[in-house]
Amino acid sequence: MDASQAKQPSLSEPRTQSQDSRDEILKAAMGLFANRGFHETSMSEVAREARVSKALIFWHFKTKEELFVAVLNRLLEPYFIDFAEEAAMDERAQIEKLVESYLSFVRDNASSVRFFLAQMLHDQRLSEGLNDQVLKLYSGYRAMLVELIARAQQKGICTRRPAPESAAAFLLSALNGLLIEYLFMGANSVDPEGAVAMVGEWLFGGSPAAPPSENGGTPAA
Amino acid sequence: MDASQAKQPSLSEPRTQSQDSRDEILKAAMGLFANRGFHETSMSEVAREARVSKALIFWHFKTKEELFVAVLNRLLEPYFIDFAEEAAMDERAQIEKLVESYLSFVRDNASSVRFFLAQMLHDQRLSEGLNDQVLKLYSGYRAMLVELIARAQQKGICTRRPAPESAAAFLLSALNGLLIEYLFMGANSVDPEGAVAMVGEWLFGGSPAAPPSENGGTPAA
DNA sequence: GTTGCCATTGACCGAAAGGTTAGCCGAATT
């Protein structure tokens, strides 16, 4: 009944018939909602797509909205970025890896990222839970960045003076900007490697080349 | 009839009764579409809001879609950033001014920016024209940035090595990131001055503080 | 076998959607 608490068949539960149809419905609704939106998707369509009677949907989910948030939650499940915080790497490499993760994540989940973004922009009421969860993800990511940058600054690896919080915020903004650019312009316009390099160069000195300070800096004048 | 070609009363045209009602309808539709979206706004609502019969709307606009694109175009009209390219300023100041313009533009037009973004993300078909126009604006802005950065690099003011195009692209991404951060977190989380400072420091040396490179361009050491 | 519950359905409902139609009104043209 409770949408936010979809029971997962933890251990060899016999997986009732009902769960099957529920899944079928969720799957169908997911597809339809994701690329047509909430208001443009009718329950009859969902029913047809799931090869189930419309009444059954209302047996599983009290209202259309309830179905929708169930779909949101299910879509959100795989949403986390695994920060393989390999201790072997220095802070710079870790930060670059983090940036890379973000970008490849966006690339891999482009369509649902797009959907979520549109949904959050459009219908704040319907997607409160979504908002919260995305925010949580987001601030987790930000926290990691802040800490990494702080460590880098302490170690003296990092040339940038601003507070780690500010640097992280700006960096995140840049990433989000790349995200929307990607959503609108497609893959060809955004190259992750370039972005990573740019970030590296920004936070630390010139990327593969000379150290940041006095002489090394500017090659071609 | 043609929505993209709304006749403006260029010179003291007597402003017929019909134009008045058309305007009233557009105004009402603008408000409703903007903060409820296309599919969640009904023609009856528009009619009520404009204090006009529903049939009249269909007399002015063949379909709901036509009304919508007319609204889009009208909303888009005031959309341009005036780049007061004051020759007196050096490139750094100009760039910073450009960044500032962008941010204050977003701040001033937050709600319709949000609407446009949601619309473009959600319903690409309905907003093709919108897409084009925004893209035009966008690439104009980018071009200005590219040129300014190029000039700054030639003059040696600018420490950054990457191609002006890359730098501008990254900078624009950062701005877009700030935009979406602003849309989601509200005004308190984004401070334009900080962003401008960060940009300045990124492209040129540390702004009021220690310069990273030699000694040339940057003032206070 | 019957009872009772779970899962499922087709038929149905009122409301509201986008859109149409026939006709009214008032001012200009003849």
Added chain:
DNA sequence: AATTCGGCTAACCTTTCGGTCAATGGCAAC
């Protein structure tokens, strides 16, 4: 005075919407 025509409306039409309900098949417990 009669005609025309742009602006406008009430009433209507069709379709589809989210949602309900009475009824049913299957299946485990008794």
